[in-house]
Amino acid sequence: MTTRRDGGCLCGAVRFIALGEPMRTLQCHCRFCQRVTGSTSYAESMYPVDAVQFSGEPMARYSHRSESSSRQVHVHFCPQCGTTLTLTFERWPEYRGISRGAFDDPNSVS
Template sequence: MANELEGGCLCGNVRFRTSQAPIRTLACHCTFCQRMTGTSYFAESTFPKDEVTFNSGRMNCYEHISEGSKKKVFVHFCINCGTTVTLTFERWPDMRAISRGCFDDPNAVEVTSHIWTQSAQSGTALPEGVECFAGARMSLAGQAEPSTRHVSPVMARQNRDA
């Protein structure tokens, strides 16, 4: 896996560079991420905040109050093209998430967990071998939540739709 990753928004005004590989890359199926992206789920790579540097391209910030934690999530998007490039979090002030689709090579990172699968949209498959969490990875108290690794791909909603 590449240690230094570059990327940017759709129009190219916002560019970033990381100085290390992500801590993790996950796919989030929560309803916030579905609406924020306007699509099925959000794939994001998490970095220590200081390990990602940006050019001078301007971003705006939308503050969303998380339903679960009641803490703010900051959605940073290019003022020109609207691409959501990065998220920051009141709950984890030292961390930053980068939208996987904004990397110049999105395949330089690998999704190793899927979270909030309980709200995944119909038609969404969960691959084998990745950590799948029904909700968050951690409880609000900071305890690790149980996860499942499927031995073959499964439809995220198959239990509910049966």
């Protein structure tokens, strides 16, 4: 049986289902991640793009050129409440980083 993890934004307008285990979970402290969160770091779980399904409102997107790779990093967020839900990457188009705090049970992801 495939592991299923649900999650969504603060207001509930965007929901997602992540299937399977994440390829890895990490916490990044780079300046970009600090600005995305308004905090000291960003925790994300990496999944294949096709392992994540979304429902509800279409997400808004902000694209930022990475200082290290010069490629685009796309920040996907709820258009209603502004919760950052995922990151996608020009450099790695097959992966999607899901904000760990957006899972209904953030402690279920390791």
